[in-house]
Structures are given as structure tokens and as C-alpha cells.
Amino acid sequence: MVKKTQDSGAGSTPQRTTLKDVARAAGVSHQTVSRAINNKGEIDPLTRQRVLDAARELRYRPSRFARGLVRPDMTTVGLIIPDVANPFYPELIAGVIEAANVRGWQVVVGSTQGDRDGELALVRSLGRQVDALIGFLTHTDAELAPHLEGLPLVVMDRHQSTAHGVVDVDVRPGLRQGLQHLIARGHRRIGMIDCANECGESRRDCFRAVTEELGLAVDNSWIVLGEESMAGGEAAFTDLRHRHPELTAVIGYNDLVAIGAFRAARRMGLAVPQDCALLGCDGLSIGELLDPPLSSVYIDKRRMGQLAMDQVDGLLSGTPTAPALLGTELLHRGSF
Amino acid sequence: MVKKTQDSGAGSTPQRTTLKDVARAAGVSHQTVSRAINNKGEIDPLTRQRVLDAARELRYRPSRFARGLVRPDMTTVGLIIPDVANPFYPELIAGVIEAANVRGWQVVVGSTQGDRDGELALVRSLGRQVDALIGFLTHTDAELAPHLEGLPLVVMDRHQSTAHGVVDVDVRPGLRQGLQHLIARGHRRIGMIDCANECGESRRDCFRAVTEELGLAVDNSWIVLGEESMAGGEAAFTDLRHRHPELTAVIGYNDLVAIGAFRAARRMGLAVPQDCALLGCDGLSIGELLDPPLSSVYIDKRRMGQLAMDQVDGLLSGTPTAPALLGTELLHRGSF
DNA sequence: TTGTATGCGTTATCAG
DNA sequence: CTGATAACGCATACAA
Numbered sequence: 001m002v003k004k005t006q007d008s009g010a011g012s013t014p015q016r017t018t019l020k021d022v023a024r025a026a027g028v029s030h031q032t033v034s035r036a037i038n039n040k041g042e043i044d045p046l047t048r049q050r051v052l053d054a055a056r057e058l059r060y061r062p063s064r065f066a067r068g069l070v071r072p073d074m075t076t077v078g079l080i081i082p083d084v085a086n087p088f089y090p091e092l093i094a095g096v097i098e099a100a101n102v103r104g105w106q107v108v109v110g111s112t113q114g115d116r117d118g119e120l121a122l123v124r125s126l127g128r129q130v131d132a133l134i135g136f137l138t139h140t141d142a143e144l145a146p147h148l149e150g151l152p153l154v155v156m157d158r159h160q161s162t163a164h165g166v167v168d169v170d171v172r173p174g175l176r177q178g179l180q181h182l183i184a185r186g187h188r189r190i191g192m193i194d195c196a197n198e199c200g201e202s203r204r205d206c207f208r209a210v211t212e213e214l215g216l217a218v219d220n221s222w223i224v225l226g227e228e229s230m231a232g233g234e235a236a237f238t239d240l241r242h243r244h245p246e247l248t249a250v251i252g253y254n255d256l257v258a259i260g261a262f263r264a265a266r267r268m269g270l271a272v273p274q275d276c277a278l279l280g281c282d283g284l285s286i287g288e289l290l291d292p293p294l295s296s297v298y299i300d301k302r303r304m305g306q307l308a309m310d311q312v313d314g315l316l317s318g319t320p321t322a323p324a325l326l327g328t329e330l331l332h333r334g335s336f
Numbered sequence: 337m338v339k340k341t342q343d344s345g346a347g348s349t350p351q352r353t354t355l356k357d358v359a360r361a362a363g364v365s366h367q368t369v370s371r372a373i374n375n376k377g378e379i380d381p382l383t384r385q386r387v388l389d390a391a392r393e394l395r396y397r398p399s400r401f402a403r404g405l406v407r408p409d410m411t412t413v414g415l416i417i418p419d420v421a422n423p424f425y426p427e428l429i430a431g432v433i434e435a436a437n438v439r440g441w442q443v444v445v446g447s448t449q450g451d452r453d454g455e456l457a458l459v460r461s462l463g464r465q466v467d468a469l470i471g472f473l474t475h476t477d478a479e480l481a482p483h484l485e486g487l488p489l490v491v492m493d494r495h496q497s498t499a500h501g502v503v504d505v506d507v508r509p510g511l512r513q514g515l516q517h518l519i520a521r522g523h524r525r526i527g528m529i530d531c532a533n534e535c536g537e538s539r540r541d542c543f544r545a546v547t548e549e550l551g552l553a554v555d556n557s558w559i560v561l562g563e564e565s566m567a568g569g570e571a572a573f574t575d576l577r578h579r580h581p582e583l584t585a586v587i588g589y590n591d592l593v594a595i596g597a598f599r600a601a602r603r604m605g606l607a608v609p610q611d612c613a614l615l616g617c618d619g620l621s622i623g624e625l626l627d628p629p630l631s632s633v634y635i636d637k638r639r640m641g642q643l644a645m646d647q648v649d650g651l652l653s654g655t656p657t658a659p660a661l662l663g664t665e666l667l668h669r670g671s672f
Numbered sequence: 673t674t675g676t677a678t679g680c681g682t683t684a685t686c687a688g
Numbered sequence: 689c690t691g692a693t694a695a696c697g698c699a700t701a702c703a704a
Binding site for chain 1: 680681682683684
């Protein structure tokens with residue numbers, strides 16, 4: 001019934017239906033349409049209805065951009081994570097969202113799904129939609145810079161940076177406690193499953209540093225690299241145990257691989273912790289589901305989210321907060 | 337140095353720094369600033385640098401709204417879930433994000449954190465920032481309507497609606513398979529742990545329907561209501577077992593409560609599945625961590641996300657897709 | 673290389 | 689009750 005008349009210059013692009021289109025269709029001014037749409041009082045119920053009908057007919061949707069331009073704009077923070085399905089992130093996301101809610105802000109979550117190339121693209125596209133970015137990124141500052149265009153960024157974990165906000169995690173305290181405990185229990189032949197890690201101090205280095213500090217000699221053959229997943233953990237453990245049948249304890253890069261190791265151990269007929277003690281890292285709640293539950297270097301993920309938002313806040317307000325360093329502690333469950 | 341001159345009517349609000357401010361500070365036109373900011377070629381490297389400096393100095397950030405207004409705008413879909421930390425959602429979120437990526441769209445995730453009142457507020461605030469909404473909502477269409485202002489909405493699961501897009505889950509097929517299996521194994525005294533559920537057909541009703549269909553008489557005392565969490569599952573199981581020590585199998589409202597039941601059973605010295613068989617619902621991957629792993633009515637959560645996005649697509653393009661109904665099947669692991 | 677003018681879709685102001 | 693008209697902040701032809 002309603003015809004899209006005149007102008008529409010190009011003719012190629014579908015042309016979004018606008019307030020004016022509705023106005024034309026309803027035979028009123030665009031201003032009246034605005035009033036109808038926004039439920040303003042000063043309008044004849046009759047015209048109001050007519051306008052609303054026309055709007056529905058034309059499938060009119062107000063442009064959030066035009067609105068944002070006029071109304072006081074809401075702060076929106078983008079959060080980039082490598083993989084939503086990784087159980088490490090949900091809690092962190094919760095922390096970020098909570099911290100945002102407190103400030104009346106919004107959070108846009110994007111996931112690269114492990115696609116390292118997609119990361120930069122996501123930084124770009126998400127970046128132009130938000131006021132600041134929080135990201136678990138694999139690229140360096142230099143690589144990131146051209147895509148940022150001055151957008152405030154907070155880099156999380158495993159990433160060094162002087163140019164941006166930072167929330168880092170120091171696994172050493174928890175790891176130290178864990179190793180001390182193991183040593184106290186007589187463990188000496190301790191292996192580690194490491195994972196690839198583009199930026200920042202690797203956990204392998206932490207492990208090395210702490211074992212050395214505690215007077216444990218660990219050569220490279222005790223550290224095996226695995227994929228960051230349960231399957232990766234299983235494979236790595238099998239490998240490690242094959243190489244060193246005498247091992248009595250294994251540290252996992254994180255809980256995911258530690259759980260993989262747990263399962264591999266089980267399959268090999270090893271009792272945890274009697275035949276082989278296990279220590280994860282992250283302190284995921286799912287570790288509790290194992291029997292015995294997985295001991296782990298606990299990271300307060302919700303807190304991480306809050307700290308990240310504090311960094312954002314500082315960046316946005318022009319008074320940057322000092323880089324945050326989150327400590328860790330041993331979460332003593334049953335796997336050693 | 338830079339004075340905010342003239343107009344600026346109100347004078348109260350902090351006034352966002354704009355292109356013009358930078359232009360004034362750098363002594364060029366706002367156009368030149370735009371070129372500098374956007375890395376356009378046609379500009380003297382010197383002025384460029386001067387402008388960039390001024391921009392940094394004034395902490396200039398381009399308005400994403402103004403930009404969106406001018407550039408081809410990217411479709412953004414809001415996703416509202418009750419609780420990010422609930423392991424049911426991450427996979428679904430992944431599905432939604434994937435489906436969005438395929439279309440070159442973005443996803444904004446919001447979580448009500450179980451706050452039922454906050455739900456409406458979130459619908460409002462998130463709603464005005466996106467082109468469409470996907471939501472696990474507890475409110476009825478009528479309650480939602482005034483906050484939607486015509487925004488396309490897709491309601492997920494446990495929610496009836498004629499006014500919006502719908503993705504529903506039919507647990508019956510999987511539940512039927514599960515019960516058939518249990519019955520074949522000789523189970524007759526089967527209990528269920530139910531959870532509160534504002535909208536849609538309750539799983540309790542499903543359970544009733546299927547047991548009846550299979551010729552099993554189940555009176556109310558075999559159905560116990562629990563909180564939707566592991567702790568709730570534990571309490572409910574304890575309660576149920578106390579009431580009916582003769583029970584041989586329990587169906588959980590979802591995997592979370594089923595896992596709780598599992599733990600409670602363990603604590604009571606019951607072997608799963610020998611002393612009590614267990615069946616969950618959702619098919620969460622964490623069910624695999626139990627020993628024996630949790631059997632469950634499997635729901636393809638990634639697929640749910642895709643279906644939701646298909647609904648959105650239909651709504652946005654003006655050719656609504658028929659309501660989606662996702663089937664289920666028995667995921668046979670070890671807990672029965 | 674740089675500046676001027678115009679339009680994007682809305683809401684707000686102030687006339688009629 | 690309704691309709692012009694002016695912002696909002698930015699980008700993009702077009703002119704200088």
C-alpha cells in the first residue's frame with residue numbers, strides 16, 4: 001500500500017526507513033511521528049494511532065545511532081575473550097558485567113574463538129562500537145596500535161604493556177604454596193604440562209623459577225608442551241608419564257589440562273593422588289566435580305573482571321589507575 | 337589553553353570533546369582533524385602530527401554514534417541471559433556469536449544475574465542499543481510489551497509467545513528415551529527433582545506426561561522442588577531419598593541439579609548407578625567429569641543459538657521464520 | 673594540502 | 689495539538 005517515493009538518490013542500497021518515511025506515509029511531520037513513537041503526551045490519540053500503524057506497516061525502527069547522538073550516551077565497554085566456551089571466562093565475564101552494572105554501563109562481549117587473525121579484526125569492529133576495550137589478546141602493543149586508533153584498552157593476563165591499562169595475574173604465590181606442599185609430602189620428581197602462550201611471562205618460567213627457588217632441579221625433559229584443552233592435557237600427561245615413569249606429581253598449565261591429565265592418569269590405572277599428585281591452575285569450580293576434586297592455584301576471576309573495569313574507569317576519566325596485579329593462593333582440594 | 341567559547345547553551349554538562357574542539361586547538365578545520373584521525377592520505381604529515389597531539393592532549397574520542405550515523409551501520413543483536421556463570425549458557429552464547437559472525441553482526445551480552453526486576457530494566461536499556469533482542473526471559477509478553485517499543489524479540493525456551501520469535505526446546509523425546517531405558521532396566525520407583533519455572537510448559541509436566549504414557553504411576557510425593565543449582569540438587573535429593581528410601585532412579589530438572597543429586601547420593605553412600613540411577617537434562621559437557629559420567633537429555637545449545645539468530649534474521653528482514661522447536665535425544669553416558 | 677557546505681536520523685525548542 | 693527549525697558529532701563531496 002505504502003509507496004517509497006522520490007529522492008532515495010542511489011537506488012541501490014536498501015535505504016533504512018526513517019522517521020520521515022513514516023511521517024510521509026501518515027501525512028504528518030516527522031516530529032509528530034517522534035512524539036507518537038516515544039509516547040509523548042502532547043498528541044491526539046487518533047493521529048497517534050495512525051502514525052503507529054504507519055510505522056508498523058513500514059517496519060520502522062529508530063536508529064540507535066541517531067538517538068545516541070541526541071540523548072546522553074551510555075558508556076559501553078567491549079570485552080574480547082579467546083573462547084566463550086572455555087570455563088575460565090564465564091566467571092570473569094560475570095565480574096565485568098557486575099562492575100559495569102554498578103556504573104550503569106554496558107558490556108559487549110566478543111569472542112575470537114581462537115582465531116588469532118580474527119583478533120585484530122574484532123579489535124577493529126568492536127572497537128568502533130565501544131568507549132573502551134578489555135581484552136585477552138595475543139598480539140603485541142605494536143601490532144595492536146594501528147587498529148586501536150587511540151581507543152582505551154585494558155590488556156588482561158599474559159600480556160605485557162606499558163601503553164595500556166593492565167590486569168595481570170601473578171601465579172607465583174599460589175604455585176609456590178603448591179610446590180612447597182608437594183615437597184613437604186616428599187615429592188621430588190615433578191613434571192609440568194605447559195601450553196603455548198604468545199605474550200607475557202610463561203607459566204613455564206614461573207614453574208622454573210619457583211622450583212629453583214625451592215631447590216628442585218628440573219630439566220627440560222620434565223616439561224611437556226600440550227594443547228590448551230582437556231584432550232591436550234591427556235595427551236601431554238601420557239607423553240610425560242611415558243618419558244618419566246618415575247614421576248610422582250604433575251603441575252598443569254591450567255585446570256583444563258590438569259583435568260585432562262587426571263583422566264589420562266585414571267585411564268592408565270594410576271590413583272590420584274597416591275600414584276600421582278595433580279595440581280591445576282585457575283581454580284575453576286568444575287575442578288570440584290572430579291573425585292578427588294582438583295587442587296589448584298586459585299585465581300579470583302570475578303575480581304579480575306572488576307579490576308579490569310577499574311582500569312577502564314581510570315582510562316576513561318583521564319586519571320589512569322596503576323596496573324593491577326592479582327595475587328593467587330593455593331586452593332587445597334583433594335588431588336594431592 | 338583551549339577555551340570552550342560561545343554557544344554551549346546549558347553550560348552545566350561536561351560537554352564531550354569534539355572534532356571541533358580539537359580543530360580549534362590545532363588551529364585547523366574540523367575536516368582536517370577528521371582526516372588526521374582517520375589516517376586519510378591527503379594531509380601534511382606535519383599538521384597531521386600536530387592534530388594528533390592536540391587530540392591526545394584533549395583526550396578526544398570520536399563519538400561512535402555520530403560515526404554510526406554516517407557510516408553503514410552494523411547490525412547488533414542483544415542477548416539476555418539469566419546468569420553467565422551457569423554452564424548452560426556459554427555454549428549457547430558461542431552459538432549466537434558464531435551465527436552473528438557469519439552475518440557480520442555483533443552481539444551484546446547482558447546478564448540479569450537472576451534479578452527478575454532487573455530483567456525489565458535490562459530489556460529497556462539493552463533494547464535501545466541494539467537492533468534486536470534474544471532473551472531467556474521470565475516475564476510474559478504482556479509485561480514485556482511496554483518496554484519493547486516494537487523492538488524485535490526472540491524468546492528462548494520455557495516461554496510461550498505468539499507476538500515474538502521463538503526458539504523452544506522439546507525435552508520429551510530425550511526424556512522418553514531415558515525413561516524407556518530406565519524401565520527396560522527394571523526401574524519403577526523413579527523420582528524427579530523439579531525447579532521453579534515462570535513460563536512455558538514445566539519439565540514436571542513433561543515428566544508426568546511421559547511417565548503416564550509409559551504406564552508408570554507417579555504421584556506427587558515423587559516430585560520434589562529444588563533450587564536451580566548444585567546445592568539445590570543436593571538438598572532436593574536428600575529430601576527425596578529420605579521420603580522414598582525405596583527409589584532407584586532420579587531425573588533431574590537439569591544437569592546442575594542432577595550433579596547435585598549425584599554428590600548427595602555419594603555422600604549418602606549410594607553407588608551410581610547401582611543403588612540409584614541418575615539422569616540429567618541439558619547435556620552439559622561438565623557432566624563428563626563425574627565418575628561415572630552423567631547421562632542426560634541432550635540439548636544442542638550451539639544450535640539453539642543459531643536458531644535464535646535465524647529468528648532474528650527473519651524478524652529483521654520482515655519475513656518471520658516459523659517458531660523453531662529443537663528436539664532432544666538421550667545422551668548415554670554412565671550414570672544409568 | 674586544506675577549508676566549506678551538506679546530510680545522516682533523532683530529539684528538543686519554540687513557534688503556530 | 690502540531691509543525692518548522694535547530695542542534696548532536698562526524699564524514700564526504702566539492703571548492704579553493
